[in-house]
Amino acid sequence: MALLKVDNIVKDYQMQQGVFSSGRKxxxxxxxVSLSVxxxxxxxxxxxxxxxxxxxxxxxxxxxxPSSGDVFFAGNNITNLAEKEFRPLRQKIQIVFQDPYSSLSPRLTVQNIIAEPLQVFKTGKKEAEERVRDLVVQVGLNERHLERLPHQLSGGERQRVGIARALATSPELLVLDEPVSSLDLSTQAQVLNLLTSLQDKYKLSYLFIAHNLNVVRYISDRVAVMYRGRIMEQAESEELYKNPRHPYTKLLLASMPSLDRSLRQDKNKYIKKDKEDTGHDLSLGCPFANKCLQVQPQCWNSKPELREIAPGHRVSCFYL
Ligand SMILES: Nc1ncnc2c1ncn2[C@@H]1O[C@H](COP(=O)(O)OP(=O)(O)OP(=O)(O)O)[C@@H](O)[C@H]1O
Ligand SMILES: [Mg+2]
Incomplete structure (x- = not known):
């Protein structure tokens, strides 16, 4: 059974209306979006x-x-649960944010940052201190880091603190929102290795968010490719990289930097060179229509649903 299931979820952000503005609000x-982990x-x-x-x-x-749609965790629909009803589940779902600098409180020591989620669950002081000491070691830091403030840490260390904090309540699911994007390449690799070993040790489930296909390649069992709020393609990781089908996935793969000259691809093979204004409202049809080389009249006014084109391989396109 899926631990996390998201079913047809929609989010509309309300925009402030100025005196002279018109159109969509x-x-x-x-x-x-539907997906599961x-x-x-x-x-x-x-x-x-x-x-x-x-x-x-x-x-x-x-x-x-969400504006509509449902989120299920371990079979429970959590979408409309009030905070009180959700509290027992909150410890099971934790997040590591994109930018550890802005997500960690600048005036709290590492000790207090990691201990903070434990206070919410009324963990005793001594028990919390022991838990924090254990967690810093688990994420590859040591007790000397505990008294430091976030600005006294390197980027990689800060992200390790973010991971320790997320682990404090023994979660089952970690939502990792670009956890390595702000780090240099060698630190990225170290943090990815840490996440992999923590997953093995604690049988964690991850929703791993990234803007770069390279980063998720080795850590993911499955990959979902998102474009303008919709999932374009979803497949087992190996299948997606070997046999990408959606033109947007092909474009993303061609955009990945490669040191090997023969592997560098011409992005224009997958995308219209001139992005002329077609006058179409992209919210009505396929969001990739204005860039797609295979665009057909239908693509402008109806949205393709994700369709299974091979076992476990789904694509959102009318013509694949
Ligand atoms: N609070 C908000 N109010 C209005 N619009 C928002 C708000 N937050 C995000 N948006 C808009 O919603 C869209 C999606 O934003 P989101 O932050 O989810 O993107 P993202 O994929 O995480 O991007 P990034 O890779 O840069 O982090 C963007 O167009 C953004 O401008
Ligand atoms: Mg983001």
Whole structure:
């Protein structure tokens, strides 16, 4: 059974209306996304900046209410649970944020940052201190880090503190919102290795968000590719990289930097060179229509649903 299941979720952000503005009063950041994370597995969620990844993350951890659709955790529909009803489950779903600098309180020591989620669950002082000492070691830091403030840590150390804090309540699911994007390449690799070993040790399930397909490749069992609020393609990780089908996935793969000249691809193979204004409202049809080389009249006015084209391989396109 899936530990996390998101069913046809939508998020509209209300926009402030100025005196002279007209037209739509909201931005649809997430437009009917369904996905699931199996127990002990990792789903990679990839897409470019602004496609709605963090909005998805916030709806899953109930920092934001969806406009419609449902979120199920371990079979329970948590979408409309009040804070009191959700509290016992909150410790099971934790998040590691994109930017550890802004997500860790600058005036709290590492000790207090990691202990904070434990206070919510009324853990005794001594028990909390022991738990924090254990957690810093688990994430590859040591007791000397406990008295430091976030600005006295390196970026990699800060992200390790974010991970320790997320682990404090012994969660089952971690939503990792671009956990390594702000780090240099070698630190990225170290933090990814840490996440992999923690997953093995504690049988954690991960929703791993990234804007780069390279980052999620080795850590994910399955990958979902998101574009302008919709899932374009979803498959087992190996299958997606070997046999990408959606033109947007192909574009993302071609955009991955490669040192090997022969592997560098011409992005224009997958995308219209001139992005002329077609006069179409992209919210009515396929969000990729204005860039797609195979665009057909239908693509402008109806949205393709995710369709299974091979076992476990789903694509959102009328013509694949
Ligand atoms: N509070 C908000 N009010 C209005 N619009 C918002 C709000 N938060 C996000 N948006 C808009 O919703 C869309 C999705 O934003 P989101 O932060 O989910 O993207 P993202 O995929 O996480 O991007 P990034 O990779 O840059 O973190 C964007 O167009 C963004 O401008
Ligand atoms: Mg984001």
């Amino acid at each position: 909201y931005i649809r950041a997430v437009d009917g 199996e127990a002990g597995k990792t789903l990679g969620l990839v897409g470019e900046s602004g496609c709605g990844k963090s909005t998805m993350a916030k709806m899953i951890i109930k920092l934001l209410d």
